[in-house]
Amino acid sequence: MMNKMQRSNRLLLILGLIFSLVGCVSFAPHATYYMGTTSFQYFTSYHAYMTEINGEGIGGGFGGGMNTSPVKIGSQVITWGETNSKKKHVAKNQVILTKEQLKRKKYLAVHIYPDETVEITISNNWPMPTEKGLSLLGQLRQ
Structure with missing residues (x-):
């Protein structure tokens, strides 16, 4: 079982990865x-x-x-x-x-x-x- 802090950290990690990917898309060939x-x-x-x-x-x-x-x-x-x-x-x-x-x-x-x-x-x-x-x-x- 994950405690509240681990869930929060995992959520932040997932959101960070998503925003990183979105940032890369803006520099993609279709900028x-x-x-x-x-x-x-x-x-x-x-x-x-x-x-x-x-x-x-x-x-x-x-x-x-x-x-x-x-x-x-x-x-x-x-x-x-x-x-x-x-x-x-x-x-x-x-x-x-x-x-x-x-x-x-x-x-x-x-x-x-x-x-x-x-x-x-x-x-x-x-x-x-x-x-x-x-x-x-x-x-x-x-």
């Missing part, structure tokens, strides 16, 4: 970082809205709108809608983020291209349009 997020679109056929990364809304308006969003390490699912229809788009390419890319960074921007591919840029400074995107917009305006 989450909270970052300022925004999006840029480089086409004029419609306006993208409700841009999401893994189901979490991000800002838009060519980098003018910003949200704080959870960003997980690993494969990203990028979706967005059209303002002139109910069509929902899913990025055709796969973007994978690593811990090294996200560590100590403040901002993440999703860049949506006319062929429905996306690019993600990560920085400590306010996100800017990509050269590729600006080139595409320049071609569209000619």
Whole structure:
């Protein structure tokens, strides 16, 4: 038979092990970082809205709108809608983020291209349009 002190010590040991395991999980491959997020679109056929990364809304308006969003390490699912229809788009390419890319960074921007591919840029400074995107917009305006 265990006395009251032994039961208490055993309970504390079990709780300590559980919290240790939970602590390790937060550093696992699926760790989450909270970052300022925004999006840029480089086409004029419609306006993208409700841009999401893994189901979490991000800002838009060519980098003018910003949200704080959870960003997980690993494969990203990028979706967005059209303002002139109910069509929902899913990025055709796969973007994978690593811990090294996200560590100590403040901002993440999703860049949506006319062929429905996306690019993600990560920085400590306010996100800017990509050269590729600006080139595409320049071609569209000619």
